[in-house]
Amino acid sequence: MIRNITFTSISVCLVLNAVIAASNISWAQDKVAAKAVELKPVSTFQSITDEKQRSVALFEEAGKVIQHPRCVNCHPATDRPLQNLTMHPHQPPVTRGDGGMGVPGMMCTTCHGSENVPVIGQAETIKSIPGNPNWHLAPIEMAWEGKSLGAICAQIKDHERNGGKSIDQIVEHMGQDHLVGWAWNPGEGREPAPGTQKAFGELIKAWAQTGAACPS
Amino acid sequence: MITFKLNGQQRTFDGDPDTPLLWVLRDFEKLTGTKYGCGIAQCGACTVHLDGMTRRSCITPIATVDGSEVVTIEGIEGKEAEAVQKAWVAIDVPQCGYCQSGQIMSAVSLLQMTPKPSDDDIDGAMAGNICRCATYQRIRQAIHDAADTMEG
Numbered sequence: 001m002i003r004n005i006t007f008t009s010i011s012v013c014l015v016l017n018a019v020i021a022a023s024n025i026s027w028a029q030d031k032v033a034a035k036a037v038e039l040k041p042v043s044t045f046q047s048i049t050d051e052k053q054r055s056v057a058l059f060e061e062a063g064k065v066i067q068h069p070r071c072v073n074c075h076p077a078t079d080r081p082l083q084n085l086t087m088h089p090h091q092p093p094v095t096r097g098d099g100g101m102g103v104p105g106m107m108c109t110t111c112h113g114s115e116n117v118p119v120i121g122q123a124e125t126i127k128s129i130p131g132n133p134n135w136h137l138a139p140i141e142m143a144w145e146g147k148s149l150g151a152i153c154a155q156i157k158d159h160e161r162n163g164g165k166s167i168d169q170i171v172e173h174m175g176q177d178h179l180v181g182w183a184w185n186p187g188e189g190r191e192p193a194p195g196t197q198k199a200f201g202e203l204i205k206a207w208a209q210t211g212a213a214c215p216s
Numbered sequence: 217m218i219t220f221k222l223n224g225q226q227r228t229f230d231g232d233p234d235t236p237l238l239w240v241l242r243d244f245e246k247l248t249g250t251k252y253g254c255g256i257a258q259c260g261a262c263t264v265h266l267d268g269m270t271r272r273s274c275i276t277p278i279a280t281v282d283g284s285e286v287v288t289i290e291g292i293e294g295k296e297a298e299a300v301q302k303a304w305v306a307i308d309v310p311q312c313g314y315c316q317s318g319q320i321m322s323a324v325s326l327l328q329m330t331p332k333p334s335d336d337d338i339d340g341a342m343a344g345n346i347c348r349c350a351t352y353q354r355i356r357q358a359i360h361d362a363a364d365t366m367e368g
């Protein structure tokens with residue numbers, strides 16, 4: 001009898017694994033690019049004499065980060081975060097909840113701790129579980145998924161849709177915020193955002209200083 | 217040395233700090249009610265309460281549990297747990313039972329935070345707990361029943 005129970009447990013466990021393995025494609029982590037994508041430094045843009053054009057060019061460079069899945073995945077257009085470079089809906093199927101922290105019984109902290117956690121020897125496709133002390137979704141008014149860079153730029157400057165931030169606060173948020181910084185330290189199995197947070201912050205600062213112009 | 221409270225008792229662990237909480241519970245504490253299903257935070261079988269909130273123990277390094285309080289299926293108590301237990305028994309929720317300790321830990325947490333959950337609340341809370349036997353309808357019913365009995 002005891003044997004039977006053990007056997008049942010093991011076989012169910014294997015079946016559960018099989019169910020999960022069957023869907024592994026959608027849960028697979030990124031195929032990390034062989035060479036990290038760099039950001040051009042601010043100095044590259046000095047040659048653009050027209051200030052407005054320079055500002056737009058700076059923002060377009062910063063846009064390589066802003067529109068990277070590492071950032072957009074947590075700025076979704078629905079209540080469901082995205083995952084992976086393919087930006088598929090988050091598995092398990094979690095929802096935003098109050099303050100973007102998840103729902104009762106399934107808060108983000110159910111799986112996401114204060115640091116990335118490597119997962120050893122469990123799956124070919126999932127090498128780590130991401131974490132940050134402030135892990136949460138961006139509010140719906142800050143949704144970037146599916147938007148053009150020009151639309152995102154206007155949104156970032158709009159007090160109604162940027163959490164009431166001044167342009168200086170935007171510069172600080174982009175360049176200093178620890179959760180934003182996670183995009184460059186996303187844990188094993190995930191491609192980091194292009195460049196560094198410092199280089200990104202400098203581009204945003206230079207963009208602000210040149211009038212914070214938006215691509216059309 | 218890692219120190220934590222487990223089901224109300226002070227415990228220590230001096231092995232590898234990267235050891236997942238699940239394996240500390242099952243292999244060292246011999247509390248095998250918490251199950252292993254996937255090891256990658258995808259099934260919910262390993263759910264416990266960490267400082268009063270649901271947590272997947274398979275992806276929780278024991279080092280991060282230092283100073284915290286862990287409650288497992290063996291130690292869960294309170295009015296929500298009692299109501300859930302009764303409701304589960306009343307309509308025979310489990311099929312094979314493998315996923316059920318995780319289901320119950322999520323259900324109790326939901327009721328602690330939302331005493332009268334809607335179907336949507338239940339679906340949201342239980343979305344990360346897979347049941348291979350597909351007992352989802354009975355789980356949802358039993359949570360509603362538990363909420364009703366708590367209301368008295």
Ligand code: FES
Pocket residue numbers: 251252253254255256257258259260261262263272273274275
């Ligand atoms: S064993 Fe932890 S979520 Fe599956």
Ligand code: FES
Pocket residue numbers: 012310311312313314315316346347348349350351
């Ligand atoms: S009762 Fe069998 S896996 Fe849920």
